[in-house]
Amino acid sequence: MTAEHEQAPQSTRQPLLELKKVTKHFGGLAAVQDVDLAIYPQEIVSIIGPNGAGKTTVFNLITGIYLATSGEIIFEGQPLKKASPHQVVQRGLARTFQNIRLFNNMTVLENVLVGEHLRLKASILDAVFRPPWVKQEEEEARRRAIELLSFFGQHLVDRQDEYVINLSYADRRRVEIARALASEPKLLLLDEPTAGMNEAETMEAVHYIRRLRDELHLTILLIEHKLMVTMGISDRIAVLDYGRKIAEGLPDEIRRDERVITAYLGKAATADRQTWQVALRPQPEGEANNHHE
């Protein structure tokens, strides 16, 4: 489906997000070392790598939870210098978490409303005195939250008053994404969005992730373990191992890259290409088909 997008050749486009030699040390341990990455608008880029490779650390560096030991992170041409998490959101990046972090004792609607925090203007005094524009703003916010929920179909809208703790895992993931969307980000970072999902749920997730880019024109940076997902959905893939980027390129290139195979399966596996190819074969049928026409 990537062929459908009118994209100028990469060399003339400005990257939306750029990581330049980003390094993060925790004491003596280099969790991330000299990572370079450029993400262009309306791309879906995946970061993959074995466990402990530093993928979530990269996310945390981008979103301001950690401060980089060295290197630069540049968003829309401006560096994200020492930005705290909420400032990062203000700049236009939103994220989801690997272990879904929803506000458990709030309802679905309230969770999404919290995501709209930056869009709303009412201060604490405005809250107390409630001039008419505040009431209107709240109604607007509710409408918009319902609209966001409806991206996933009607069933979340129907359950907007449920406490999120009662929802299924897949639904909780959707609510978390809706909450991230509520801040109107330009770049969406999804940390293992299909973790813990079965095949059907994974296919659904892949479908709506693609829709996020296609319908909402978002740029998406993805951490994903399921290679089938990454192969099927990504425009480009970056591979990390032990904190370093060992490969980057199109899905087909990555699939055949020696270093990637070694990193995942060890040296012996390079001989056993059959196994690897089988493991990475994209899904034969279904909506998340990655037929490159």
Add this chain to the structure above:
Amino acid sequence: MAMLVPSQILPQTGETRRLLLKWVIAFLVPVLVFTLVWSGEAILNAALLAIFFPGSFSIAAIAAGLFMLLFYGIITGLTGYLVAADSGRQSLLDLWISMFFFTVVPILLIYITANLFVGLAASVVVWAFYYYGRRLVRRFRPPAPLPPLPSLKVLDAEMRATLLTRARLGSFWFALSFSLIWLLVDLLFYFTGQYGQASLVFLVWILLRSVLLPVAGWLLGSLGGLVAIRHAVPANGNGSNGDRAGAPVSTRRLRLLSATRAREEARDLVPNDLPLRSTGARNFYLLLLLALLVFYPMIDPFLFGPGTDSRLDNYGNAGYYVILALGLNIVVGFAGLLDLGYVAFFVIGAYTWAMVGSPQLTVLTGIHINPDIWPWLFWPMLIVAALIAALWGVLLGAPTLRLRGDYLAIVTLGFGEIIPIVVQNLDKYTNGTNGLTGIYSPAFFGVHWNVSTSEPYYYLILVLIAIVLLANLRLRDSRIGRAWIAMREDEIAAAASGINLTRTKLLAFAAGAFFSGIAGAYYAAKLSTVTSGNFSFSDSVIYLAMVVLGGLGSIPGVVVGALAVYAVNVLVLPQLDALGNDPSSIIYPIYTHILQVIPNFSFSNIRNLIFGIILVVLMIFRPEGLIPSTRRRHELHHTEAEGVEITSLDTPPGAPGFESEMRVE
């Protein structure tokens, strides 16, 4: 109107008849007890006297009479509403027993002990026994679980008419029965000579009353019916929840509403399984409470005899605890910041007015203000004291920003200790251990404060509480309120959603301190002296206890919690002592017996022991507090959500539900 055919006042169907019987009797009993056994009738008689016999003219008595009329009107309307709103599925007996325990028992207990808080405390004990007794019974004879409400139909014209009719019938029959029984009782007394020389006025009154009541019942029933219809699921949108505008109600939505909100949360719906808890009923309760609060000083002499003024004085004091609890609720309940030093802001607020509104101002700055003008300064200073306290909230909150949980608590504890001591030691400004005296009361047109009666302070605190309550409600349902709660739930996720944690935490401290500043200024004015030595960490603990006992994060909860804690500490226990020493009271023999065994015994002495026991018991059996917020009840009794369809059997680790499945019996 001429169409009022007699057959219209007869219940048409068996079900209507049953509903009528159910609710009319349910309310008739307590109302009769209140009127005839206690002082309902006495108040009305006094009002009549005041109007028609110039010698006994008293505005208070007339006002009290007005209250009684309001009272009957509200109850009548409520009965009509309930007849209309009830789905009829709750058993008659169940309801009567509940009503008995929750209305008749307190009325009788308060009447017997002639003391509002002792009576209420005794009622609470009775309720605890009833509640657990009922649970035991239910465990042995479990009631059939109610299926979800059958297809909730959108109300059409026919159903509306039915509801209205039912409501009218309900109120009418209630009023009629009430007036008939009352008439009988009065006639009985008259003919057995108890009334002595009943004057013409009384006879006319009895006659008028017996005729007017049923008529009023019919009219009030229409009102009750309208309330019921208003809260029914209409064709557009979702009942009282007006912000879900425009979306037509699909049958699917109704089914979901039915399944997920059938039990406790279907308050907005008519028909309703628990109409007493419905939103419509709550309107009536609030109205009744409002009337009670406003008219209380006038009806108190009839209810409890002499001593009104000291009681009002006490309630005025209880009031500022309510404000403190509401303020602390923002910090601890909404934002989840464990503040153990809340008393510091109270002291700051109190001293702000104390230093400006007393001769101390002259001592400090040499400014001398005309004593006629000086008291008026209270009103602007109320805001100033609150603002200064808020400022200190920010200053004392700032060092705690990076701390979590226990460490935050310790730092706030430290400040809670430091501030009163610092204030005390700045004796050049604050007069140190001697405290400040001669603090002015506020001024208001034609009102004499603190001179002969505590009424002005009582009304002042009512107004202040109303304002603070409104502010709190608005804060909770606003952008900043959601930010606080989100921050409490998960700081990292909150920050990742765009919430500035620093700003939000500081705002929480500031808002909480603001309200305690108001309470402080009020306190200084009312007591007209402040001494910093009176405040310490244990006060902060009391405020925290009020919030936790009442229900963390729940606004009605902390109000009740504050009143309960104040009542137990200040009102109930000394009153029990007084009762115990009074030879004519019931507990006298028990009391003297205890004294024989423990010579130094007094309830006031073991106050802390009792308070501690209550705290422990409550935290074991009802950790979510007296009136928990729906969130908290949900959080702490998550397993009760079994009635809801659980579509995921897998609760991921880290979610609270994960551990609650391991029940330790």
